[in-house]
């Protein structure tokens with residue numbers, strides 16, 4: 001663990017289900033952090049002192065830095081997706097040590113959601129292997145990939161940081177390296193150079209998430225700086241990863257067009273031919289949420305000045321009753337068109353996999 005990772009994650013307490021303590025993976029994590037106190041819990045879902053939205057950023061950050069949870073993933077299913085990936089793989093972790101203001105990952109455990117590692121990795125890899133076999137060859141290209149079935153392995157966490165806690169991500173990358181016709185995929189805002197020494201053999205797609213520097217400094221709390229992410233792109237291609245980009249969330253704040261143009265130019269300048277010939281990007285406009293807005297007002301009101309803009313947003317009640325907001329259809333359509341034009345003009349080599 002390097003010095004910067006240590007700032008992000010320095011576990012003092014490990015809360016663990018008995019079954020997770022008994023697992024080999026659980027034992028490995030405990031051995032990795034020998035000075036952490038072990039606290040047995042019945043369920044990784046119910047640790048009132050860790051989860052919830054109360055308190056301020058200092059408290060969340062301390063919990064995210066100093067607490068880890070070990071649990072067992074009970075239900076193993078791959079859910080169909082079809083947007084960024086064909087399938088959402090059963091997660092091997094949830095929660096995150098970073099604290100982006102727009103993040104929807106804390107929606108179920110609250111903002112103070114430290115990383116929970118699932119220790120039954122053998123079962124998860126076994127399940128995925130059988131799932132891949134059952135699919136057979138992909139019948140036709142789609143927006144996820146022309147030939148491979150794509151499995152998102154990082155829906156509820158950031159795999160680059162998870163990989164500093166356990167070998168779950170390394171095990172998945174190795175497994176997908178050996179499975180024909182399937183590919184793992186995850187979006188990340190953290191540069192973990194230890195992943196460069198694995199041998200993914202094209203079986204893992206990393207989607208580096210990018211936004212203009214100014215927005216990132218305001219919203220991407222505790223993540224790797226944009227310049228560091230840009231500097232990593234070529235290296236991950238050279239190491240055998242497929243490297244895509246994730247422009248997300250696109251936040252429409254005054255001057256965004258100029259700043260996105262600068263960012264697209266910076267990507268072009270920072271990368272060589274090998275990256276460019278395999279590059280693709282997904283573009284996702286900001287979705288926000290009233291509960292998250294209320295929470296953010298308590299610790300980061302400046303972020304809310306750009307995230308919560310009722311004059312350009314419309315509301316949509318989600319199935320679970322939460323009130324989500326997104327840009328009005330006309331605003332969004334114009335912004336998607338403008339940003340895809342910028343990409344086409346400044347980086348014609350960059351395929352837009354989808355934009356919405």
Ligand code: SF4
Nearest residue numbers: 096098099100103105
């Ligand atoms: S890095 Fe991803 S998972 Fe972590 S806080 Fe940011 S958006 Fe959420």
